[in-house]
Amino acid sequence: MSSAIVPRGLLWRPTSLLLFGAGGLLLALGLLERSPVPLFAALPLLLAPVAAALDAPPSPAAADLSWSAEGSGPEVRLEGTITPRAPLRVEGLSVRLYRPPLLRERRPLSVSVENGSLRFVATWDAPYPFLQPVARPEVTWTDALGLVEVPVLVDAPALRVERFPPEVARIGRVRLRRTTPQPGEVRSRQVGSAGEFFAVRPAAPTDTPRQINWRATARAGRLLSNDFFLERTGDLLLLLDLRPTTLGETRDARILSIASAAALGIATGFLAEKARVGLGLFGEFLTAVPLGSGRIQRVRIAQALQRATLAETPGPSERFAVSLPRYFPTGVTTVLLSSLADDDSPALLTHLRRRGYPTVVLSPSPIPLLVRESSTNTAEDAVMLRLLRLVRRQRIGEAWREAPVVEWEEYWSLAPFVRFLTRPLSNPRGAP
């Protein structure tokens, strides 16, 4: 078969190979028996795949994809439109979407044809906060009988889906420690509606009455507004403990997913308030994103969190604390995200305190994961759960000797953490 007839990229599906095999067998049978009956039976089996191949669009088949992630909280809804480029037609196009493993399917993928485009909607459920990319869908053209297929080149980037607790939207209002020696010299160059006075300018329709400089307006005879230097609230260091624990690989991965989402949410909240945020990932060695501010810093942090995986070999806690001053100034407000699942987890807090990092621990509890895994609800399970809670409480009590710990059991809410940051009065170890 010449390449002019069968375009490159055309794939025979296994059904057509089965039909070719059966057709060939019937053809041989007809010739052996010298009977036309097998030939008549062979004709449709041999002709259909060839006809399907002739109907295939010429290569390269391409389509444009526009898609977005919608929904809020646990609901993740992906909506997209695939518009085929001529001469590819929408008839015969099929779409396959790869669901990230931790998400569950709420409704099957819905596909419909609208105005010459293929529209798809996938609805998934996120059992807990997460941060993951969704690969672009695989689009193929298939003939009417499903005997041949042509992969369609889709020009679109992967989609990054983030879900974190809603409280992070107001977490940035928390006042953080400044780690620069002269706080008066760390003004942001950003100009905004609050902070230290900068200049008077003509009012814009979006200005609020509080922003209008009424005295200047009366003198000039036209509306004038005040501009201010936006103040940076301080510096924040987020640390993620990527060392494997006794919980096992699967549960550690889930805890890491939750912690990554929380870290990105917290970073987003503070970066929106012009704070500087840094990130430290510690597995066997330290991976750092130095302190920075702005949208690009958010992208850096998101990419680092997306790449974060559990370490195969755990690094010693002291190494972690020793490595930190190379990237981050001491005294910076530090939030450590760790499950504290091992007995030696508090040792890390000791080292951080000795190196001069005032730390708050946000600890995602593994107990809700264990409860979800258990399908039965017997009396023994209830006793086991109580024992687990007692052990957990004891471990957190030990950690409290070194640093304040916020237990995080309800994954879709960071309210206890926000409450702690806004009212850290009883903290004896120098938290913010």
Place this chain on the structure above:
Amino acid sequence: MRRPEPSELAGRLAPPILGGLALAPLALACGGYAGFALVLAAGAAVANAALRSRATSRVPFLLALPLVVALVADVALAPPGLFASALAGLAGLGVLVAAAWEPARPPERLLKGAVLPALAVAIAWCVAYVLPVGQGQVGVALVLLLLAVAGLAWALPRGSEPGRAPAS
């Protein structure tokens, strides 16, 4: 275990019923072997239904294997003749549609795909049996003409749709 929806059940049962119905007339035309051929056809349909009733299959194309095997066996048992040839063509078409059947594919699209093979079978049968002896070349010419028209229709560039810019 989840009970399948009625529409899902109908989608699973349609291919074996179609395959069985396509093979049964050919089996009946097998003369002395009709009983055996009929049992083969019924067994293939039942095997196909059993395979399809399973929720998942790692090799979906093998679901049609019983029907294909029964088709080959029935065709081998059928005596040469006018009706047997027509029935063999119809059985081949039926097995083709049953093999290509997928619940997600609309039936009208499936039938559209089967039009060309059906036409080919009809033309070939007409050429072989309906046209007078010695006039077979007329049928061959007709088939070649149809193929040439189909080839031209496929090879000629398609016009752009109204309201859409031509491809660069």
